[in-house]
Amino acid sequence: MKKIRVGIVALQGGVSEHAYMVRRAARNLGIDCEIVYVKHAENLNGIDALILPGGESTTIGALMARTGLLKPLKNLLEAGETPVLATCAGAILLAKRVVDKHVGEVKQPLLAVMDFEAVRNYFGRQRESFETPLRVRLDGGEVSVRGVFIRAPAFTKVWGRAESISDFEGVSVAVREGEKIALAFHPELTSDTVIHEYLLRKALG
Amino acid sequence: MLPDPYPGIQRPGLVEVGFDEIVEFFYRLAEAYDKLREEGLVYAPPAPPEPDIVASGTVRVKLAFPVYQKGGVVMDVTNSEQAGIAEDAGAVAVMVLDKLPYDVRRSGGVARMASVSAIKSVMETITIPVMAKVRIGHYYEALVLEEIGVDMIDESEVLTPVDEKHHINKWLFKVPFVNGARNLGEALRRINEGASMIRTKGEAGTGNVAEAVRHMKLINSEAYSLALSSPEDRLRKAREYGVPPALVELVARLRRLPVVNFAAGGIATPADAALMMWLGADGVFVGSGIFKSEDPRQRAEAIVLATALWDDPASVAEAQEMISERKSMMGIDIRQLSPSELLQVRGE
Numbered sequence: 001m002k003k004i005r006v007g008i009v010a011l012q013g014g015v016s017e018h019a020y021m022v023r024r025a026a027r028n029l030g031i032d033c034e035i036v037y038v039k040h041a042e043n044l045n046g047i048d049a050l051i052l053p054g055g056e057s058t059t060i061g062a063l064m065a066r067t068g069l070l071k072p073l074k075n076l077l078e079a080g081e082t083p084v085l086a087t088c089a090g091a092i093l094l095a096k097r098v099v100d101k102h103v104g105e106v107k108q109p110l111l112a113v114m115d116f117e118a119v120r121n122y123f124g125r126q127r128e129s130f131e132t133p134l135r136v137r138l139d140g141g142e143v144s145v146r147g148v149f150i151r152a153p154a155f156t157k158v159w160g161r162a163e164s165i166s167d168f169e170g171v172s173v174a175v176r177e178g179e180k181i182a183l184a185f186h187p188e189l190t191s192d193t194v195i196h197e198y199l200l201r202k203a204l205g
Numbered sequence: 206m207l208p209d210p211y212p213g214i215q216r217p218g219l220v221e222v223g224f225d226e227i228v229e230f231f232y233r234l235a236e237a238y239d240k241l242r243e244e245g246l247v248y249a250p251p252a253p254p255e256p257d258i259v260a261s262g263t264v265r266v267k268l269a270f271p272v273y274q275k276g277g278v279v280m281d282v283t284n285s286e287q288a289g290i291a292e293d294a295g296a297v298a299v300m301v302l303d304k305l306p307y308d309v310r311r312s313g314g315v316a317r318m319a320s321v322s323a324i325k326s327v328m329e330t331i332t333i334p335v336m337a338k339v340r341i342g343h344y345y346e347a348l349v350l351e352e353i354g355v356d357m358i359d360e361s362e363v364l365t366p367v368d369e370k371h372h373i374n375k376w377l378f379k380v381p382f383v384n385g386a387r388n389l390g391e392a393l394r395r396i397n398e399g400a401s402m403i404r405t406k407g408e409a410g411t412g413n414v415a416e417a418v419r420h421m422k423l424i425n426s427e428a429y430s431l432a433l434s435s436p437e438d439r440l441r442k443a444r445e446y447g448v449p450p451a452l453v454e455l456v457a458r459l460r461r462l463p464v465v466n467f468a469a470g471g472i473a474t475p476a477d478a479a480l481m482m483w484l485g486a487d488g489v490f491v492g493s494g495i496f497k498s499e500d501p502r503q504r505a506e507a508i509v510l511a512t513a514l515w516d517d518p519a520s521v522a523e524a525q526e527m528i529s530e531r532k533s534m535m536g537i538d539i540r541q542l543s544p545s546e547l548l549q550v551r552g553e
Contacts, residue, residue, distance in 0.1 A: 010276075011276065011513050011514075012275070012276040012277045012297065012513050013272075013273050013275060013276060013277075014272045014273050014275065015275070015276070017223075017224050017272060020222075020223050020224070021223075024223070039513075039514060039517065040517075054272075054273045055273050055274075055275075055276070055277065055297070056273065056274075056277060056296075056297040056298075056333055056334075058292060058295065058332065058333060059277055059295045059296070059297050059333075059509065059513075062294075062295035062509070063295060063509070063510070063513050063514075066510060067514070067520070088273070089273070100332045102329065102332075103329075103330070103331070103332050106332060120332055121332065124354075125328075125334075125354045125355075125356050126270050126334065126356035126357065126380060126381065127261070127262065127351065127354050127356075127379050127380050128261055129261060129262075129266045129269070129270065130259050130260060130261040130263075130266060131254065131259075131260055131263060131265055131266055132258075132259040132260070133256060133257055146256075148265060148266065148269060150266065150269045150270055150272075150273060151270075151273075151334065151356070186269065188224065189224050189225065189228075189265065189269050189272070190225055191223065191225040191226075191229075
């Protein structure tokens with residue numbers, strides 16, 4: 001059986017939570033899977049799927065710029081062949097336009113490869129962080145998930161090849177563009193592996 | 206590359222058990238405590254939310270916040286200008302204080318929560334989370350911080366305690382708390398009171414990382430030895446620590462704290478930060494180390510780099526090269542401090 005290599009950008013944030021979910025999803029699907037922690041450009045070689053975890057987008061972006069990961073990662077994402085799952089800060093890094101709810105324009109290194117606008121801290125501060133039942137449209141079907149939003153962004157404009165695949169209170173909280181999905185919430189904080197299984201199935205082709 | 210500091214012991218990440226399982230643990234505890242709560246038990250987690258509603262301030266949401274701080278550096282700041290420097294350098298959050306711990310130590314007197322106006326002005330300037338400290342046991346400083354919307358509250362021994370015997374019941378708040386600990390017993394008591402995150406106490410404001418090293422090693426080795434001890438001994442430990450046996454059993458299974466555990470107290474250089482990560486810290490707090498140095502901008506950036514890439518010696522060397530030892534904060538030898546000057550003994 002083919003072994004799938006899943007890269008997880010591991011510069012900062014909720015990395016091991018994703019690793020745990022990937023392992024469980026692989027077990028559920030009966031797939032042989034290896035996890036690669038991506039800190040430097042050479043870690044990208046030969047990966048079949050990529051996860052950009054949550055954390056602080058300013059921190060992860062600055063570290064990507066410093067370690068030289070930003071350019072090669074952007075090239076890989078622009079090629080558009082590798083399935084990608086990005087959550088929260090990871091999603092912000094993928095957006096072509098980013099603003100902050102209160103501070104407004106932000107200057108931070110971004111990958112800027114998906115056609116949507118992310119508003120950081122859209123739902124407020126940690127006190128306002130919340131969990132809610134949510135519907136996500138995947139592959140023509142619809143799945144129910146527990147959406148855990150931690151100082152989460154929202155995706156206020158979606159254009160071009162990108163489409164919204166989940167809404168909460170009238171605003172998009174998940175976007176798909178080709179093989180990439182960007183989520184404002186954290187499936188890795190629940191016991192539900194449906195999103196990670198989706199990523200692995202895409203990687204299997 | 207350095208060898209594992211704890212050879213032969215498998216170190217599961219917080220998560221190798223799954224974040225959800227930790228949350229469920231606290232909800233089971235809540236259920237078990239329901240009856241006891243009616244009879245007046247104070248320190249008990251709240252019940253889980255109904256599945257069909259939008260819920261904020263839940264156990265899941267509070268434990269989740271520190272997960273996204275992992276691998277990062279939280280920097281002490283006293284004003285919005287320093288906060289801006291911290292954000293630009295790549296800090297994952299800032300901690301707003303009235304005085305840096307080094308100055309608290311020098312000035313003496315009563316150290317209290319920072320001014321609301323100073324905290325608000327930091328919150329309005331930067332996009333990353335803002336934390337602030339309250340005095341141990343001071344429910345109303347905590348209520349004020351929750352009201353103005355601080356993202357995390359540090360119930361800190363650096364400020365002057367107002368309750369010698371009790372910490373805040375942190376389960377009552379919607380905002381997550383971080384607490385200091387010197388050993389496993391202290392850490393578990395704080396978690397039992399509702400802390401969502403633990404940090405070593407170290408000896409704040411000294412620029413000397415020795416105490417943080419001691420506390421981190423002690424917490425880890427106590428967690429490992431729990432895993433190796435008999436069920437009877439674990440029960441005895443639970444009594445000794447003053448926490449529910451179920452919490453001790455969880456630690457024995459995880460071989461680590463069930464919440465995110467940062468290093469704090471005396472970290473002054475990139476190499477200090479990398480050392481703490483190697484010893485098993487999930488991230489670091491830097492107090493006086495940055496803004497009491499003469500090169501705060503470069504130092505802040507260098508410590509962020511060394512923390513994220515601690516397992517790559519070339520990157521740590523690059524980070525260390527960004528700063529000059531001549532510009533490090535002077536530092537205080539802990540052996541020169543009298544017992545009454547130690548901050549770490551406040552609040553057991």
